[in-house]
Amino acid sequence: xxxVLVTMIVMAIGLLGMAGLQFTSLKNLNSSxxxxxxxxxxxxxxxxxxxxxxxxxxxxxxxISVDGTESTVNCTSGCTSSSIASLDSYEWGQGVANLPAGxxxxxxxxxxxxxVINWTEQHTGGGFGTxxxxxxxKSYTLSVDF
Numbered sequence: 001x002x003x004v005l006v007t008m009i010v011m012a013i014g015l016l017g018m019a020g021l022q023f024t025s026l027k028n029l030n031s032s033x034x035x036x037x038x039x040x041x042x043x044x045x046x047x048x049x050x051x052x053x054x055x056x057x058x059x060x061x062x063x064i065s066v067d068g069t070e071s072t073v074n075c076t077s078g079c080t081s082s083s084i085a086s087l088d089s090y091e092w093g094q095g096v097a098n099l100p101a102g103x104x105x106x107x108x109x110x111x112x113x114x115x116v117i118n119w120t121e122q123h124t125g126g127g128f129g130t131x132x133x134x135x136x137x138k139s140y141t142l143s144v145d146f
Contacts (some may be wrong), residue, residue: 008093012037012133019066027122029119030122031121031138034099034100034119034121034138035138035140037099038097038117038119038138038140039100039140039142040119040123041055041092041095041096041099041104041117042104042115042116042141042142043139043142044092044095045092045104045106045115045134046113046115046142046144048088048092049061049088049106049113049144049146050146052081052084052085053146054081054141055082055084055085055088056079056113056144056146057140058081058082059086059108060081060082060086060090061085061088061106061108061109062107062108062113063106063107064085064092064104064105064106065103065104065105066088066089066090066092066093066096066097066103066104066105067093067096067097067104068094068096068098068102069093069094070089070090070093071090072096073086073087073089073090073109075087092104092128096117099117099119100119100120100121100135101118101119101120101135102118102119103117103118103119104117104118106117111145111146112143112145112146113122113143113144113145113146114141114142114143115142115144116139116142117139117140117141118137118138118139119137119138119139120135120136120137120138121135122135122136123137123140
């Protein structure tokens with residue numbers, strides 16, 4: 001009888017360990033997916049800027065800030081480099097908004113453009129699972145020289 005009880009305790013501890021491992025695995029998978037999306041979005045904006053070199057030269061990309069609440073831009077005919085930059089900003093903002101609390105910015109500093117993506121992730125540190133826990137802020141930065 002005691003042998004069965006000990007076996008059940010050992011099995012319960014093993015199953016709890018497996019559940020914890022599964023939880024950690026899923027959390028890390030989510031985290032890596034957000035980092036992947038952020039890197040794709042940063043490179044997307046860099047390619048949009050390369051495609052609109054006259055907009056970059058005119059400074060249309062030098063101070064962009066997006067969070068998905070930007071208003072749409074109509075650029076169907078007679079588009080200028082400035083309107084293309086506005087459309088790029090809008091479309092990029094829609095992608096950035098897919099990240100949790102996602103925001104993005106592009107800043108210029110003497111020909112080097114910093115493309116920054118910010119988002120939040122599930123908090124796993126002190127206070128995890130309590131009302132005092134706050135999400136972790138994450139950031140991805142891509143510097144591009146034009």
